[in-house]
Amino acid sequence: MKRTILCVEDERHLRQDIIEELIAAGYEAVGAATGREALSVLDTTRPDLILCDICMPQLDGHGFLKTLRSKRPDLADVPLVFLTALDGRDAIIGGKRAGADDYLVKPVDYDLMLATIEARLREVNRIDQNIQELRQTLSAAQSSGSPAPDALHKVFELLSFGVVLLSSTQVVFANRVAREIHRMGDGLSVDTGIRCDAAQISTDMRDCWRAACEASTQGRDYLSSLAIPRLSGGRDYHLTFCALEGAFTSEGDAQCVAFITDPQCRPAVPAKVLADIFNLTPTEAEVAQRLALGLRSDEIASDLAIAPTTVAFHLSNIFDKTGTRRQAELIVLLLTGLTSIDP
Structure with missing residues (x-):
C-alpha cells in the first residue's frame, strides 16, 4: 500500500513540484494551500506524514501544528516536517520545540526531502512493529491466565526504562535498559543483586526489596520508591519496588519487580x-x-x-x-x- 504525504504549501508552483516529486518516488500526495485548508483535508484523509510550510496566510505552520496536536490526538503519531525558508538557528530550534519532527529549509533539496521522509516513515514502521509484537506477546502471555516469564521478558526488552525482576535473594532478570545503567556505573549496580554506593540508601533499598517480596508471597499490594544519587552529580535515578502479588512465587522465581527511571532520559511511552x-x-x-x-x-x-x-x-x-x-x-x-x- 502506498504511503500518503500531505503537502501544505501556499506557493502553488512549489507545491505542485513537491507533489510531482512525491508521486515519482512512489507516494500518494495531497496538497493544501493553507493551514486551514489542511485541517479540512484531514477530515477526509489520514496522511502518513505531513510536509508543512511555516509562513502561510490565514493559519501559519506553527498555528496548524498547535491545532493538529491539541485538536486531533488521533493523528498524534503522524510525523510533521516543517519545510520553510526560515533557516536561522533560532527558527529551527523554535520549530522543533513547537513539536515538529524534523525541519527542512528552502530552496528544496528533493533528495534530502525524500531521505527525510523515508527516515521518518521507517521510524513509524518500527513503532507499529513494536506495538504488534507487544500486543501479540501480551495476548500469548495472558491466554493461559498466567503470563509466562519468557513472554514477559520479551516485552520488558521493548521498554524504554529499567525493569529488574527479583527473587528474595537475587536478580532473576534485568532488561536491556537496566543492564545499560549497570554498565555506566553511575551509582546504581544491577548484577546478581541491585545496590548503590550510598550506605543508608542501600539499607533502605534492601528493606524495600524484602518488604516487596513478603507482600508478594502474602498476596498483598506493595509499592515504594527511592531516589538513587548518581556519582556524576546528575539528577537522581528513581527506583520503585512493586510486589508481583503471587505472579511468580515458586522457588527461584521473581517475587517483586524494580522499575528504574531516569529523569535525564524520560521514557517516552507512545x-x-x-x-x-x-x-x-x-x-x-x-x-x-x-x-x-x-x-x-x-x-x-x-x-x-x-x-x-x-x-x-x-x-x-x-x-x-x-x-x-x-x-x-x-x-x-x-x-x-x-x-x-x-x-
Missing part, C-alpha cells in the same frame, strides 16, 4: 501503545502518556490546551479502565502495560 493496550480513547491516551512522563494535572491541562476539570474527567476514566485507584499504581501500570495492581 500514546498509541497505551490506547491499544488499555482501550483508551485518543485523548485519554494523551493524558496517560503525559502522566507517565511525570507531568502534573495542571501541566497536562496546559500541554493539551484543555481545562483541568477535563483532565480530571479523563483520569477518572483511565482509573476505571485500568482497574487502579492510586496515581502511583497507575503510573507503574502505564509504564509497563503489563501488570494489574489491585489496591
Whole structure:
C-alpha cells in the first residue's frame, strides 16, 4: 500500500513540484494551500506524514501544528516536517520545540526531502512493529491466565526504562535498559543483586526489596520508591519496588519487580501503545502518556490546551479502565502495560 504525504504549501508552483516529486518516488500526495485548508483535508484523509510550510496566510505552520496536536490526538503519531525558508538557528530550534519532527529549509533539496521522509516513515514502521509484537506477546502471555516469564521478558526488552525482576535473594532478570545503567556505573549496580554506593540508601533499598517480596508471597499490594544519587552529580535515578502479588512465587522465581527511571532520559511511552493496550480513547491516551512522563494535572491541562476539570474527567476514566485507584499504581501500570495492581 502506498504511503500518503500531505503537502501544505501556499506557493502553488512549489507545491505542485513537491507533489510531482512525491508521486515519482512512489507516494500518494495531497496538497493544501493553507493551514486551514489542511485541517479540512484531514477530515477526509489520514496522511502518513505531513510536509508543512511555516509562513502561510490565514493559519501559519506553527498555528496548524498547535491545532493538529491539541485538536486531533488521533493523528498524534503522524510525523510533521516543517519545510520553510526560515533557516536561522533560532527558527529551527523554535520549530522543533513547537513539536515538529524534523525541519527542512528552502530552496528544496528533493533528495534530502525524500531521505527525510523515508527516515521518518521507517521510524513509524518500527513503532507499529513494536506495538504488534507487544500486543501479540501480551495476548500469548495472558491466554493461559498466567503470563509466562519468557513472554514477559520479551516485552520488558521493548521498554524504554529499567525493569529488574527479583527473587528474595537475587536478580532473576534485568532488561536491556537496566543492564545499560549497570554498565555506566553511575551509582546504581544491577548484577546478581541491585545496590548503590550510598550506605543508608542501600539499607533502605534492601528493606524495600524484602518488604516487596513478603507482600508478594502474602498476596498483598506493595509499592515504594527511592531516589538513587548518581556519582556524576546528575539528577537522581528513581527506583520503585512493586510486589508481583503471587505472579511468580515458586522457588527461584521473581517475587517483586524494580522499575528504574531516569529523569535525564524520560521514557517516552507512545500514546498509541497505551490506547491499544488499555482501550483508551485518543485523548485519554494523551493524558496517560503525559502522566507517565511525570507531568502534573495542571501541566497536562496546559500541554493539551484543555481545562483541568477535563483532565480530571479523563483520569477518572483511565482509573476505571485500568482497574487502579492510586496515581502511583497507575503510573507503574502505564509504564509497563503489563501488570494489574489491585489496591
